[in-house]
Amino acid sequence: MRRFEEVRVWSRTPEQARRFAEQHRARAMDAESAVRGADVIVTATNAREPILQGAWLKRGALVNAVGSPRPTWRELDDEAMANVVVVDSREAVLKESGDVILSGARIHAEAGEIFAGTRPAPIAQTTVFKSVGLAIEDIATARLVYEATLARAGAQG
Structure with a gap:
């Protein structure tokens, strides 16, 4: 488990980024400044271009x-997708993920x-985990x- 010392946020909707950053005391003025130097990056957008x-x-x-869960949409460019790629489901990403399909990612x-x-974990390598979402x-x-709701209800009791 990683210990986080800093979290940076950027959004295509500046007001949402501002509110989130105020709540969590971190700001990034653009995507690049949010990403550069970060250990963990999470993208959760409807971007059609990287x-x-x-x-x-x-x-x-x-x-x-x-x-970006569509075959023609992308969040990440080809260079990002040239890193070690781990997916939730090969079958699903090869149908739904433009990041994987359009980049030809391995x-x-x-x-x-x-x-x-059965497969080695990518230790100390730049890694992209691409998830299109599975029912499980x-x-x-x-x-x-x-379970958290039940525990909270029991604690309030």
Whole structure:
């Protein structure tokens, strides 16, 4: 588990970025300044053209790209997608992810293969995790929310 010392945020909607940054006390004026030097980057946009450039990535960074879920949309440029690529589902990203389809990215592994130990984890390498969303992820999230709600209700008791 990584320990975070700093979080930077950028949004194509400046007001949303401002509100989020005020709440979390971090600001970035543009995507590049949010990304440069960061250990972990999360993209969750509806971008149709790349908003993150591989040239901005620090060696060893982890990019969690969960947005732009259409075959013709992209959040990341070809240089970013030339790094180690891990996906939630090969089948799904090859149908739904413009980041993977349009860049011709080589998929290193599915996350499940790494967790099962059948594929090596990309240690100390710049890595892109591309997720288009799977029902099992939604179910796991719903369970965590449900359990947290029950725990909170029990604590209030």
